[in-house]
Amino acid sequence: MSNINPLTAFYNEKYEKQPQEYPGIQKEMKPIPDSGEDTYQGSNKLTGKKALITGGDSGIGRAAAIAYAKEGADVAINYLVAEQEDAEDVKRAIEEAGQKCVLIPGDLRDKAFPKSMVKEAHKALGGLDILVLNAGMQQYEYDIQNLSEESLRDTFEVNVFSGVTAVQEALNYLEAGSSIIFTSSIQGVKPSSHLIDYAMTKSCNISITKSLAAQLGEKGIRVNCVAPGPVWTPLQICGGQPQDKIPEFGKNQPLQRAGQPVELADIYVLLASDNASFITGQVYGATGGAPIN
Template identity: 40%
Template sequence: MTETIGMIHEDALPGNEADLEPKPAWQPRYRGADKLKDKVAIITGADSGIGRAVAALYAREGADIAVVYLLEEADAAETKRIVEAEGRQAITLKADVGDRHACNRVVAETMKAFGRIDIVVNNAGEQHPDQDITDITEQQLQRTFQTNIFSMFFMVQAARPHLKKGAAIVNCTSVTMYKGSKELLDYSSTKGAITAFTRSLSQNLIGEGIRVNAVAPGPIWTPLNPSGGASQEKLAHFGESTPMGRPGQPNEVAPAFLFLACGDASYMSGQVLHPNGGVIVNG
């Protein structure tokens, strides 16, 4: 099942994983243990990169998945195939999550298909490198905030009536929120907003038994950076500045999203996990 929802934004991002060499490693690294048995998860940006790895791991742990994506239909179809190969159900929903109405439709279609929502993973994002703050156009600034943080408000607002006690929300922030990024002024600013949103929403919903946490990845090999999300100079040395001296793989990040979504993290809310190659960020 594929639905097209919202006004799709055409540009080079996020890029096709099918075209990327070497291919990112999305495959789960261990057998499932039914940590998410019969749960339903909405995952934005699930067609590739971290989102695909999270979808694959959630499916291995027993969840059905709403695969939300922007443009890359072939990548989304492959994520759907991966989920189904784990014995779970998936729907693909083509949507611009920066549009409130699109988020409402994503939730409606997920409820129609599965009848429940247990987990919301706000993973979709975009970034545009700029050498100088004066290079950032008003359109780019608005678009980056719309995609990266407005979308989280819209998706949670749409899903909130369907989230019961025990539900989990997991947001994707970034190491750039903590250490900054001279080329990603608008992007890193949205990630700061996401961290504040996570901490504040966790307090807002904790009385309802709904946990809200976040993951702050470091440099991860996904289509986002080589498709225009990083300068060529930065891309040539991508991940080398981390203590581990390399970029991470999506399947090295997905377990953090699993932990925060499942019962193992029942005493955690308002927290951020940091799969970033050893960077100490004190946050």
Template identity: 45%
Template structure:
């Protein structure tokens, strides 16, 4: 099987327009059926990749969507907002750096100001960088990975919980890397394992209040983060080692997030759902 993408690189954080081939976020394929009608939703990292696919799906299912993103990703964020608005729903854009706890709280404050509540929170934003050994990881890069992937998860969720009622859903993006950690992504691996455990504990804490918490564990998914954080030769082989022999598309993740966000999953909490192309998780 030939590689589905050529060797390539981008400057971090990476942009959709630079991907070769272009990623599929369900722009032409996702069809909604009212499963999230009227829900107020928040997606961090909602400008591109998995976050864009989830935002499109949520809007087509009837949800209003606030997306958080880095200021450098404004063009991608506005494109995502366009798809939300095309579905007839409200799109709210909140740029900023999730490594700043104040910005994490700003996202929640803005959602409450715009929507009056939060029904669904998707903690999806993440940072990674490929390094050959632990000694090659700069201290500040380790700190940034923890801040964006774990600390922001804590700050956003803590701020959101007082504004969520029974029936609310929290969905956190973890990774197959939590179970099959590539050595060159050691910092990212550690955060994704942390997210899995955070989610499991959260489900137990807030189940009595009727708030569900679940996580999605993607395998290799074709997003701008890949050429922006990996060497070109790694990009060329990205996803080739899965049983399906290719990376997944963001559109292939979105239905799982919709299911977990919907009231149809009212007894699903503490779950971790693998979307990995056949790579097992424990």
């Protein structure tokens, strides 16, 4: 078996500027992110498990959903109605892997939705073992005086408040051996000046991971967190980064490129699997080399 070169194993050229309206459509990106449709190989690590993934239509959430299906899990994904086309693509990939897929469109900014989403996933899947709180809102702003209250609230509603509500509901169904996974970011420990509100929420994701792991340990429910660095997803091109930063996106990392969503899939699989039975309260960095501690 030959080693792969992490510098060249995935796309490592400059990206084109390609503005899209929020929330962005993955299949319209150039190049299209690799979420594992053809590249992830499963090995039955999640056979029989039931998972709910927010933001599961594209990017990292999509990679987790596809990997989970290829590992033997049934998967429900949440996404915005505007992302239906991407969600249908994920559904096809999950069903091609021989697993059930449940589509749950809805806006996490709607205070009542996270609870109903979890209820629907549990009912449609016939159980719930894995909750991945991955959906994120990221809109850059260089001047805090121009950061609107509406934008601030939206970012916290999606990235923080909806996750708390979803966990509260999920705990009615999760049993010992279940797993909760938050998607944070390197921004949670190394904030950028143009992502103040986003970085705050990602610090919250890390904090709740550690607090909740301590609280739920006695119930046998594990809670962990993934902290990505620059990863090529729709989040970046629909306001997450200024367009003038897109061509060199990820080039400043030690591995000299942005990551592809599939490169994080194995982390989400590990944390959801029984192989991680002694792992809780941890933050896993996948940044291309930038330290998270």
